[in-house]
Amino acid sequence: MSAWDLLFTGGLVLPSVGQEPFIGFVAVTGDRIVAVGAGDPPAEAPEARRTIDARGLLLMPGLVNCHNHAAMTLFRGMADDLPLEVWLHEHIFPAEARAVHPEMVYWCSLLAAAEMLLGGTTTVADSYFFEDEACRAFIDSGIRAVAAQGVIDFPAPGAPDPSKAVAQAAAFIDRWRNRHPRLTPAVFCHSPYTCSDGTLVQAKNMAAERGALFFIHLAETVGEVEQCQREHGCSPTAWLHRLGVLDRHTVCVHCVHVDAGDIDLLAAHDAAVVSCPESNMKLASGIAPLPQLAERCRVGLGTDSAASNNDLDLFAEMGSCARLHKALAGDPTVVPASLALRLATEGGAAVLGMEEKVGRLAKGHKADITVVNLDQPRLTPFYSPDILVYAAGGGDVAFVVVDGEIVVEDGRIVTIDLEEVMARVRELARPKNRRNGTS
Ligand SMILES: [Zn+2]
Known part of the structure; x- marks a missing residue:
């Protein structure tokens, strides 16, 4: 032997x-x-x-972090205590327009990977732009990753022409498929309110042809639900259903504002759900009906990015998750520790299709x-x-x-030089490197 x-x-x-x-x-x-x-x-x-x-x-x-935007460690603490719409449109999107470039994505994703590994996370599902650089960082760090190239209907870092974003994501998946044993490529459509129906359908079909996962932020805020009702006469979840986007290879992140009908749709199509309670709390987006979702769907936990959490600690996320739902329900038996632990391990693995x-x-x-x-x-x-x-x-x-x-x-951490990584990110965070100054 x-x-x-x-x-x-x-x-x-x-x-x-x-x-x-x-x-x-x-x-x-x-x-x-x-x-x-x-x-x-x-x-x-x-x-x-x-x-x-x-x-x-x-x-x-090992813990499984089912939702992150690793490179956003650069924006940790840059714009706290703001509503999601203001935070996203007045701070994060402008900061991304001026500060995100391939080198930034590499070093800031490496910092995130180091933080996650040091905190016991062995698998991350990441969604961002210049995702090739995130892949390089994940491989260098040693973390297992599902890396999803971002698609959004306005000019984005590395994707100045939105009409080419899906083709770029397809090329990304083709480049990384079967290339490294710890790396699985995927696509990430930012949300139903930043991607048109055409983009959503095209991206989903592209992912399905490649057997790749399709990630999307879904039903994160009341504003998103109201906008969808105005424009399409239905909830964001029902809208994705109508477009044929919900299936077992679709991962719906947040699902804060979903009703019983939405949960029926998610469950009927075996779509996976990721809950990010700390990010939802910090942005005051609301509280997902996690006990109901976990009964019906594959559910995992995510930290979301360091810009809205602000750490990538899944132990803390489990603790917040278990406590939050007890306080909301007025019932200490809701979301027991064993459920939080399950979501952060085998639950997350099932969301990413890795349960075997x-x-x-x-x-x-x-x-x-x-x-x-x-x-x-x-x-x-x-x-x-x-x-x-x-x-x-x-x-x-x-x-x-x-x-x-x-x-x-x-x-x-023994795979990378952590001092160098932190020094690089501090340098990237200096105002001179943010071109238009601070947000
Ligand atoms: Zn997110």
Whole structure:
């Protein structure tokens, strides 16, 4: 029997959400988990090239962040405390017009990837412009990514002619398909209110021909719903349905303002949903009917971008998600910790069509492992994994493995020079590099 590449021993293992954690081991060969068990590895187990003593550590499935615009780390804290329409049209879109270029997307996406990996996120679904540069950054960082090229009906960074945006996205998907094992290309139509019906249908057909995921912001604000009612006489969800855009390869982000009929449509077509509670709270967009959505649809969690969150910490997102819905419902049993954990692991994997390979620590699955340091005051004592939702944070992550490769070791990212990345982003944030000054 050939040697294992990597072996964690003596750790508290949470193989999947809902399972009782146990003291045991996890073994990795190549990009796969080859053994998970209680106690010590059996006597006949192969030698391991590297063994990590995981006593005091918890091994769990890597977290899946189902919605981000990674390069927007540049805009973190640039325009806080504003309504979405003002934030987007008066600050973010103008800032993007002057500050987004390929080099910016590379370094700012790399910063985001570093932040996510250090916080235990092993897979991200990203949507932005110049997405080739985001792909390069994700590959360099080691994170697993679904990278979606943005499409919008006005001149955008790298896509000055909106009539060519879908063709550009098609070329992007063709360039990246089957090119790297951790990278899956996709398309992102910004929203039903910034993309015409023609663009939406064309982009969806293009994605369907390629078997690619189609992401879209949907029903994020009351204003969006009212505009859609005025223009099309129906809700944004019903509008997508009428256009034939809803199916199991469509990922609808936000779904804050959806009613029972909308949820019926999403469920009937097996469209996936991503909830971004912290971004929705910060922009005062509202609160998605998550308990109802999670009963009927595949649902994952997303941070959205650092411009509207303002961090990319999925542990914090889980905590906010679980608390928010209890406060709204006046019922502490709503969105239990186990549901928040499930959405951030196997739920997210299902949204991205990856449930067969990520989201659980199981033999044959990809070796995407997040290791939390329990040996510290705020995670002591440990009664159940609920503590991961209510007390843990991204800063508690000790090791991260993606595709069998250690990318975070003893709380430090080992794939990239983090000092250089932060220095580059600080430089990009200097007013002289923003051409028209600050927003
Ligand atoms: Zn978004």
